[in-house]
Amino acid sequence: xxxxxxxxxxxxxxxxxxxxxxxxxxxxxxxxxxxxxxxxxxxxxxxxxxxxxxxxxxxxxxxxxxxxxxxxxxxxxxxxxxxxxxxxxxxxxxxxxxxxxxxxxxxxxxxxxxxxxxxxxxxxxxxxxxxxxxxxxxxxxxxxxxxxxxxxxxxxxxxxxxxxxxxxxxxxxxxxxxxxxxxxxxxxxxxxxxxxxxxxxxxxxxxxxxxxxxxxxxxxxxxxxxxxxxxxxxxxxxxxxxxxxxxxxxxxxxxxxxx
Amino acid sequence: xxxxxxxxxxxxxxxxxxxxxxxxxxxxxxxxxxxxxxxxxxxxxxxxxxxxxxxxxxxxxxxxxxxxxxxxxxxxxxxxxxxxxxxxxxxxxxxxxxxxxxxxxxxxxxxxxxxxxxxxxxxxxxxxxxxxxxxxxxxxxxxxxxxxxxxxxxxxxxxxxxxxxxxxxxxxxxxxxxxxxxxxxxxxxxxxxxxxxxxxxxxxxxxxxxxxxxxxxxxxxxxxxxxxxxxxxxxxxxxxxxxxxxxxxxxxxxxxxxxxxxxxxxxxxxxxxxxxxxxxxxxxxxxxxxxxxxxxxxxxxxxxxxxxxxxxxxxxxxx
Amino acid sequence: xxxxxxxxxxxxxxxxxxxxxxxxxxxxxxxxxxxxxxxxxxxxxxxxxxxxxxxxxxxxxxxxxxxxxxxxxxxxxxxxxxxxxxxxxxxxxxxxxxxxxxxxxxxxxxxxxxxxxxxxxxxxxxxxxxxxxxxxxxxxxxxxxxxxxxxxxxxxxxxxxxxxxxxxxxxxxxxxxxxxxxxxxxxxxxxxxxxxxxxxxxxxxxxxxxxxxxxxxxxxxxxxxxxxxxxxxxxxxxxxxxxxxxxxxxxxxxxxxxxxxxxxxxxxxxxxxxxxxxxxxxxxxxxxxxxxxxxxxxxxxxxxxxxxxxx
Numbered sequence: 001x002x003x004x005x006x007x008x009x010x011x012x013x014x015x016x017x018x019x020x021x022x023x024x025x026x027x028x029x030x031x032x033x034x035x036x037x038x039x040x041x042x043x044x045x046x047x048x049x050x051x052x053x054x055x056x057x058x059x060x061x062x063x064x065x066x067x068x069x070x071x072x073x074x075x076x077x078x079x080x081x082x083x084x085x086x087x088x089x090x091x092x093x094x095x096x097x098x099x100x101x102x103x104x105x106x107x108x109x110x111x112x113x114x115x116x117x118x119x120x121x122x123x124x125x126x127x128x129x130x131x132x133x134x135x136x137x138x139x140x141x142x143x144x145x146x147x148x149x150x151x152x153x154x155x156x157x158x159x160x161x162x163x164x165x166x167x168x169x170x171x172x173x174x175x176x177x178x179x180x181x182x183x184x185x186x187x188x189x190x191x192x193x194x195x196x197x198x199x200x201x202x203x204x205x206x207x208x209x210x211x212x213x214x215x216x217x218x219x220x221x222x223x224x225x226x227x228x229x230x231x232x233x234x235x236x237x238x239x240x241x242x243x244x245x246x247x248x249x250x251x252x253x254x255x256x257x258x259x
Numbered sequence: 260x261x262x263x264x265x266x267x268x269x270x271x272x273x274x275x276x277x278x279x280x281x282x283x284x285x286x287x288x289x290x291x292x293x294x295x296x297x298x299x300x301x302x303x304x305x306x307x308x309x310x311x312x313x314x315x316x317x318x319x320x321x322x323x324x325x326x327x328x329x330x331x332x333x334x335x336x337x338x339x340x341x342x343x344x345x346x347x348x349x350x351x352x353x354x355x356x357x358x359x360x361x362x363x364x365x366x367x368x369x370x371x372x373x374x375x376x377x378x379x380x381x382x383x384x385x386x387x388x389x390x391x392x393x394x395x396x397x398x399x400x401x402x403x404x405x406x407x408x409x410x411x412x413x414x415x416x417x418x419x420x421x422x423x424x425x426x427x428x429x430x431x432x433x434x435x436x437x438x439x440x441x442x443x444x445x446x447x448x449x450x451x452x453x454x455x456x457x458x459x460x461x462x463x464x465x466x467x468x469x470x471x472x473x474x475x476x477x478x479x480x481x482x483x484x485x486x487x488x489x490x491x492x493x494x495x496x497x498x499x500x501x502x503x504x505x506x507x508x509x510x511x512x513x514x515x516x517x518x519x520x521x522x523x524x525x526x527x528x529x530x531x532x533x534x535x536x537x538x539x540x541x542x543x544x545x546x547x548x549x550x551x552x553x554x555x556x557x558x559x560x561x562x563x564x565x566x567x568x569x570x571x572x573x574x575x576x577x578x
Numbered sequence: 579x580x581x582x583x584x585x586x587x588x589x590x591x592x593x594x595x596x597x598x599x600x601x602x603x604x605x606x607x608x609x610x611x612x613x614x615x616x617x618x619x620x621x622x623x624x625x626x627x628x629x630x631x632x633x634x635x636x637x638x639x640x641x642x643x644x645x646x647x648x649x650x651x652x653x654x655x656x657x658x659x660x661x662x663x664x665x666x667x668x669x670x671x672x673x674x675x676x677x678x679x680x681x682x683x684x685x686x687x688x689x690x691x692x693x694x695x696x697x698x699x700x701x702x703x704x705x706x707x708x709x710x711x712x713x714x715x716x717x718x719x720x721x722x723x724x725x726x727x728x729x730x731x732x733x734x735x736x737x738x739x740x741x742x743x744x745x746x747x748x749x750x751x752x753x754x755x756x757x758x759x760x761x762x763x764x765x766x767x768x769x770x771x772x773x774x775x776x777x778x779x780x781x782x783x784x785x786x787x788x789x790x791x792x793x794x795x796x797x798x799x800x801x802x803x804x805x806x807x808x809x810x811x812x813x814x815x816x817x818x819x820x821x822x823x824x825x826x827x828x829x830x831x832x833x834x835x836x837x838x839x840x841x842x843x844x845x846x847x848x849x850x851x852x853x854x855x856x857x858x859x860x861x862x863x864x865x866x867x868x869x870x871x872x873x874x875x876x877x878x879x880x881x882x883x884x885x886x887x888x889x
Contacts, residue, residue: 062777064697077277089284090277093780103771106794116779118789120275121283165775172779290784291694298690301683302703305754309710312721312751319724366614374608375615386879387618393805393875394868395812397839398625400846401864405628409852426621433618457600459607480712487714490814490839494846494860529716529815536720536819544724551717562712566705 007035009206010056010095010176013071015082017051020065025051028070029232031225033176038198038207040221040238042214044253048230049210050100053178056081056208057095058088074175093120096169097178101185102161104153104168109145112153112164116172131171138204139167140197159190166197177201179209183216195220214254218242226250313555320549328549332502333531337542342550344501345531348417349486351505351520352527355421356485360428361478367429368436368474369462392430399427400494408495415496417505418521423491428481435477439470472572476565483561487554489529500534501526528554629868632861636660639855645862651825651841653859660859662866664825668742668835669867672817673810675746675831676753680806683750684757685799691758692765693787704762710755719819722748727820740822740834749816757806764798765791797881804878808871814839838867 010033017026025048033039041049051060058081060066068082074094081091096116104112111118113132122128132149136142141163145156153164162182169177179198183191198207199220211217217224218238225235226249234241234250245251252258275283331341367388375381403423407413413422443466451461467474505523508516526534528550535547588596637645640660648661691700727744731737737744768791776786792799822834823844836844842860850857 057778059774059778062774087281087284087288089287089780089782090280092778093280093284097778099771099775099778101771103769103775105772105775105790115776115781115789119287119776119779119781119785121287168775168779284780284782287782287785291782294784294787295690295694298686298694301686302690305683305687305751305758306703306706308751309755312725315725316717316720363614363617366611367618370608370611370615374611384615384618387622389879390872390875391618391621393808393871393878394625395808395814395839395871397812397814397842398629398864398868398871401842401861402621402625402628404846405632405861406624429617429621457604459604483712487712487716489714489716490818490843493843496846529714533716533719533815533819536716536723547720548724551720554714555717558712558714559709562709566708570705 006037008032008075009035010072010074010081012052012055013073015052015055015068015070015072017048017055017060017069018067020063025230026055027230029227029230031232031235033206033208034223035206036202036204037222038202038209038220039223039225040217041208041210041225041227042212042217042253043227043233044258045212047227049227050180051230052227053180053208053210056176056178057092057097058082059097061088093172094174095176095178096172096174097180098162098165098169098182100181102158102165104156104161104164107153108150109153109156109164110149113167113171115168120172132167135167135171138170138201139163140193140200141167157190159186159193162186162190162194163197166194166201170201174205176206176208179207181210181212184212191216214242226253228253316548316555317552319545320547320552323545323549324552333500333526334502337540337546340535340543340546342528342531342553344504345526345528345550346553347504348497348501348525349527351417352421352424352492352525353482353486355418355521356424356428357478357482359422359425360432360481363425364429364432364477364481365436365467365474367433368440369467371433372437372440373458373462373466388430388433392434395490396427396488397490397494399423400491402426403491403495414522415498415524416522417525419495420492420497420525420527423495424485424488427488427491428485431481431484432474432477435480436470436474439473439477440466442473443469472568476569476572479561479565479568483558483565486561487529487558489527489533492527492530493533497526497530498524528557625868629861629865632858633865635853636855636858636862639858640862649827651836654845654856658855660862661827662838662863664827665836665838665841665863666866667827667829668817668821668825668840669811669837671829671831671835672742672746672749672813672821672837673807675743676749676810676813677803677807679747679750680753680757680810681803684754684802684806685761687754687758688761688765688799688802689787689792691762693783693791704759707755707759707762711759713752715752715813715815716819718748718752719815721751722816722820734832737832738822738834740820741832742817742821742835743831745817745819745821746831748820749810749813752813752816753806753809756809757802760802760805761795761799764795764802767798768794797884801878801882804874804881808874808878811874812839812867812871814843818843838863842867 012029012031015026015029016024018024029052041052043049054060055068056072060068070082071080072082073079074081079086105115110132113135114128117128117131133142136145141160144160153161156164183194186194195216198209201207209221221238223235224238224241226233226241228249234245234247236246241250242254245254328341329346330343331339332343334340371381371384375384400423403419407419407422408415413419447465447469448461451465456464501524505520505525506517508520532547532550532554535543535550645660645662647663648659649663650659650661651664652659691703695703722744726748727737727739727741730744772790772794773786776790781789817837818840821837821840823836823840824834825841826833826835828835841863845856845860
């Protein structure tokens with residue numbers, strides 16, 4: 001791993017987050033997201049890792065009363081995605097997201113993948129066709145659905161639906177992709193498929209993934225961050241975290257003494 | 260990329276600059292704003308229209324809304340006419356309606372939710388309940404005319420009208436009972452069974468008690484609907500001009516209670532309103548407006564209570 | 579504890595007797611409950627039975643062909659005609675006007691409430707809508723006759739006092755809260771994850787509402803429309819008061835015409851002898867109304883059920 005060639009794609013700086021009821025869910029969290037790397041967020045449930053992930057594309061803005069403090073800088077243009085003047089829609093056009101439970105729209109497979117392009121006002125049929133095919137190939141779903149692109153997306157299996165959601169997120173060429181426990185609702189085989197897919201995707205973009213599964217973090221990620229009770233306990237290269245963590249809490253969690 | 264297009268630049272989507280993206284978002288957001296305005300205007304317009312109508316009604320009827328209006332019988336002279344026979348008739352009919360619809364509705368709800376086996380027989384009952392809720396009220400009037408008046412020979416009386424409205428209200432009570440029961444978690448039932456209660460004991464001590472608020476909501480809404488119903492009562496044969504009261508249900512001498520009132524002719528508030536409304540003279544229209552104001556206030560009060568009750572139940576109970 | 583005898587201390591025979599008694603009571607209660615539930619079936623059977631027997635008396639005098647094709651309805655006249663078409667035209671015209679108002683306004687209101695309005699605004703408006711659904715229809719008849727029609731007459735001087743336009747408009751206003759409320763329920767039932775999926779792609783509220791939420795709630799929204807139609811077709815008092823009582827085969831909203839329901843009310847207000855053809859005619863008309871609304875209700879119910887199954 002050539003440390004000196006690493007580019008930071010995004011970085012959270014002293015991020016605090018408050019839910020509408022006043023709960024402080026994130027405390028002074030800082031984290032770099034390296035370009036073309038997979039960064040995993042681990043920690044016991046309720047530690048704020050999903051909350052943290054959802055700050056990156058401002059999902060919390062959907063529910064009134066939530067409040068951010070601090071910065072998440074998006075490079076190379078140094079945009080603070082949390083700034084008041086920055087439109088969350090613009091942020092979401094650059095940073096896409098895959099959810100815990102597959103959530104395809106009640107539309108055809110084709111329209112699901114094309115959705116992001118439609119939202120961006122893309123009208124050219126051939127351009128959308130190409131992009132849909134490219135995204136489905138990127139999500140290794142093309143061979144399974146190429147003959148039934150007009151079928152309702154609900155007819156796919158759970159694993160296929162999740163790959164469809166990845167294709168949907170991929171079709172708009174995002175700079176960063178957020179994964180919120182993408183395999184927690186899937187069976188082991190589908191999980192392996194998604195993991196392989198994620199490892200393949202990092203050549204094109206940067207990935208931040210929340211996982212409840214430590215083995216998964218160890219398998220796929222290049223960097224791992226351990227969070228506990230809304231705080232960032234430790235961040236380092238995955239090998240280091242899993243073999244020789246510098247903090248006692250991390251070690252306890254990794255070795256299963258707690259969590 | 261993967262596809263062998265002749266000129267990739269032509270078919271691929273060109274990446275947009277940040278300025279272009281921002282311009283696009285701005286135009287999309289304009290749609291958001293436009294629709295927000297349209298939606299808000301629509302709702303304000305609809306609510307305002309209804310408000311104006313109600314205010315107009317109350318203003319029209321206001322001069323008549325005094326003590327006398329409630330204590331006088333209808334009269335050929337608009338100025339002397341009152342709604343005494345109408346509100347007494349409405350009250351007595353509501354009493355019959357309540358007594359018939361509530362026990363049957365709750366029993367049906369409990370049966371369908373807790374006892375009924377999952378088979379075609381239960382399905383038929385369920386489809387019937389759903390369908391009955393959507394049958395126009397005047398059809399209930401025809402049923403009552405054919406069945407109660409001419410087959411059972413109950414006549415055009417308070418008991419007929421009460422039963423008719425009872426049938427009309429039944430689906431509302433059933434549906435609300437079922438919804439209320441459904442919201443009680445299985446764990447509560449299991450806890451009761453685990454200490455050795457029989458099924459009926461579980462129903463009586465737990466299920467019906469805990470769903471009482473929800474059932475009450477349905478009863479109030481159903482009673483409000485029965486109070487305002489006009490068409491089926493007309494069909495059954497309500498009189499439009501009544502200058503007497505039904506025999507009193509309580510007497511000074513033994514046996515103290517009389518059920519003669521059940522067989523009395525009757526009129527009700529909405530029919531009194533309808534009959535005044537059908538007259539050409541403006542003076543009677545004022546009486547109609549006053550009656551309408553009374554009906555509206557009563558139904559709004561009842562429905563308001565029910566909605567408030569439901570809101571409180573939702574807020575307080577967290578299983 | 580001293581006075582009560584514990585179950586385990588009873589001899590076996592007594593314990594069994596207790597069980598048998600208890601089981602018997604349980605059984606009786608279940609049967610009583612089931613009989614109550616059967617009432618719903620009896621009511622439907624009763625409706626069909628009464629309508630069919632009374633209407634069959636009617637159809638022994640009147641051919642079904644005349645009933646369905648004649649353009650005149652005058653059972654109470656000397657020169658009696660028995661064509662249901664005028665009553666149907668009146669019913670359809672008033673219903674179309676009502677839906678023309680209630681469907682667009684109700685839908686826009688539902689989308690706004692579900693997707694755009696703040697939580698607080700929704701929590702305020704929704705109960706008001708439910709409150710308005712409960713306003714008795716006779717009151718709306720008053721509005722149609724004495725408020726809306728006079729305003730319309732200022733714009734259209736030739737408009738008669740009893741006309742289908744005024745009645746239809748008021749009926750539409752009356753149905754708005756109902757359609758808005760049911761459609762809003764359907765849209766609220768669309769899972770939040772689906773909206774998040776759309777927002778995460780950079781969609782705006784309007785795009786999410788139109789492209790994701792509305793299609794996802796289609797069958798629920800259609801159910802709202804169909805139940806609205808059923809209400810309009812079965813509505814009685816507004817049309818009986820304001821649309822006129824003269825059966826006329828016309829689709830012109832500027833004229834007055836009787837609907838099926840208005841005709842039944844008109845006959846019931848008079849004192850027709852039991853068993854006369856005029857008396858039977860209201861059951862024939864009622865049967866048509868019942869079949870119409872029954873069809874709408876079944877379709878609406880199926881649409882709603884399909885919607886409920888999906889989520």
